[in-house]
Amino acid sequence: MNIAAPKGTKDILPDEMSRWHAVENLFASVCERYGYKEMRTPTFEQTELFARGVGGSTDIVRKEMYTFEDKAGRSMTLRPEGTAGIARAYIENGMASLPSPVKLYYDMSFFRYEKMQKGRYREFWQLGCEIIGSPSAYADAEVIAILDTFFTELGLAERQLELGSIGCPECRPDFLHALRAHFEPNLDKMCPDCNERFKINPLRILDCKVESCQPFIANAPSQLDYLCADCEEHFDKAKRALEALDISYNINRSMVRGLDYYTRTVFEYVSTHVGTQGSICGGGRYDGLVEILGGKATPAVGFAMGIERLLLEVEAQGIELPAAAPVDLFIISFPDTAVSAMALAQKLIRSGLSVQTDVMERSMKAQMKQADRSKAEYLVVYGAEELAAKQFVIKRLSDGAEETVSADDLTDYLLKARK
Numbered sequence: 294m295n296i297a298a299p300k301g302t303k304d305i306l307p308d309e310m311s312r313w314h315a316v317e318n319l320f321a322s323v324c325e326r327y328g329y330k331e332m333r334t335p336t337f338e339q340t341e342l343f344a345r346g347v348g349g350s351t352d353i354v355r356k357e358m359y360t361f362e363d364k365a366g367r368s369m370t371l372r373p374e375g376t377a378g379i380a381r382a383y384i385e386n387g388m389a390s391l392p393s394p395v396k397l398y399y400d401m402s403f404f405r406y407e408k409m410q411k412g413r414y415r416e417f418w419q420l421g422c423e424i425i426g427s428p429s430a431y432a433d434a435e436v437i438a439i440l441d442t443f444f445t446e447l448g449l450a451e452r453q454l455e456l457g458s459i460g461c462p463e464c465r466p467d468f469l470h471a472l473r474a475h476f477e478p479n480l481d482k483m484c485p486d487c488n489e490r491f492k493i494n495p496l497r498i499l500d501c502k503v504e505s506c507q508p509f510i511a512n513a514p515s516q517l518d519y520l521c522a523d524c525e526e527h528f529d530k531a532k533r534a535l536e537a538l539d540i541s542y543n544i545n546r547s548m549v550r551g552l553d554y555y556t557r558t559v560f561e562y563v564s565t566h567v568g569t570q571g572s573i574c575g576g577g578r579y580d581g582l583v584e585i586l587g588g589k590a591t592p593a594v595g596f597a598m599g600i601e602r603l604l605l606e607v608e609a610q611g612i613e614l615p616a617a618a619p620v621d622l623f624i625i626s627f628p629d630t631a632v633s634a635m636a637l638a639q640k641l642i643r644s645g646l647s648v649q650t651d652v653m654e655r656s657m658k659a660q661m662k663q664a665d666r667s668k669a670e671y672l673v674v675y676g677a678e679e680l681a682a683k684q685f686v687i688k689r690l691s692d693g694a695e696e697t698v699s700a701d702d703l704t705d706y707l708l709k710a711r712k
């Protein structure tokens with residue numbers, strides 16, 4: 294029996310990688326230009342990190358984590374998201390003593406045992422940013438500005454920024470009280486999950502996707518009507534900064550986040566493209582997280598976006614991503630010149646060119662086919678005559694034009710041809 298990839302996972306094949314690299318490289322370039330540095334955390338962490346850092350009442354922790362016991366009987370979990378691990382690393386590595394704020398970005402894969410649907414995988418990749426140490430709303434505006442620049446440079450025009458605030462530990466109790474009062478009379482008409490959420494954390498009811506719960510969710514109270522003076526001021530400041538940056542937004546009165554550690558500003562980029570509407574990216578402020586994980590109280594804000602979802606959107610919006618780097622030259626060789634051809638390829642590759650040659654000792658005809666498939670710009674047939682004369686007839690494959698070039702001039706010839 295053949296072994297298949299586990300359900301919910303997928304191979305990213307060589308043909309797809311140039312699209313992945315295009316978005317990953319652009320994201321890295323934008324983040325670096327804003328002064329953010331990349332970091333990586335372990336693929337698995339102690340289960341406790343996510344139970345505390347993501348929140349025991351979330352669907353992620355309750356239903357979706359890949360948790361296992363290691364050989365020493367410790368409970369480990371494949372990371373379901375990036376922020377908890379980064380906050381753990383921030384504390385553990387003494388990053389609090391670095392100049393504030395600490396600006397980080399990441400490109401990592403995550404694991405959630407989710408229901409299968411288009412663009413959703415059980416191992417999935419996310420690009421994300423975190424700015425740790427700034428309580429200011431300007432930090433909120435900066436991470437949104439990173440996204441706006443990234444989407445603009447990517448060419449993702451059909452997008453909308455949704456902005457909200459979910460308050461702070463000062464003003465949330467009033468809101469939770471209002472939510473409870475709103476849902477309590479209707480609990481018998483709502484799904485069993487919501488009944489459980491009502492007891493643990495009524496905020497989570499707002500995440501419910503069950504059809505019969507939607508009418509009660511739609512007219513639920515909004516946190517925006519319960520913000521304390523500080524949260525109100527923070528929200529206004531974030532909005533003013535976005536206006537100064539020329540980033541338009543839509544105030545979303547019912548935005549919630551699937552994770553417990555968020556405070557104040559929450560945001561989401563949604564697609565406005567017909568057929569692919571929905572969230573492309575989510576983020577927000579998480580002032581409580583570092584403290585929950587045992588560090589000093591440290592304000593922070595960030596976002597994450599799924600690469601698979603982003604690539605679906607790129608395709609739907611008809612965006613052409615740069616293709617893989619072209620092959621400069623294909624060298625066809627014969628049994629008596631094969632090694633010399635490899636040595637020539639080696640020299641050219643070390644000058645920065647992309648060069649392919651036969652390593653299967655195939656016939657000339659088969660090598661011709663291979664040269665064709667490689668989509669190389671130029672072709673050289675390297676026979677005994679060329680070896681002796683130290684010069685080559687170089688053929689441009691697009692139009693068949695030929696020129697004779699000495700072995701010494703070949704590197705320069707090909708480098709010039711690139712421009």
Ligand SMILES: [Zn+2]
Nearest residue numbers: 461464521524
């Ligand atoms: Zn507040």
Ligand SMILES: [Zn+2]
Nearest residue numbers: 484487501506
């Ligand atoms: Zn429900």
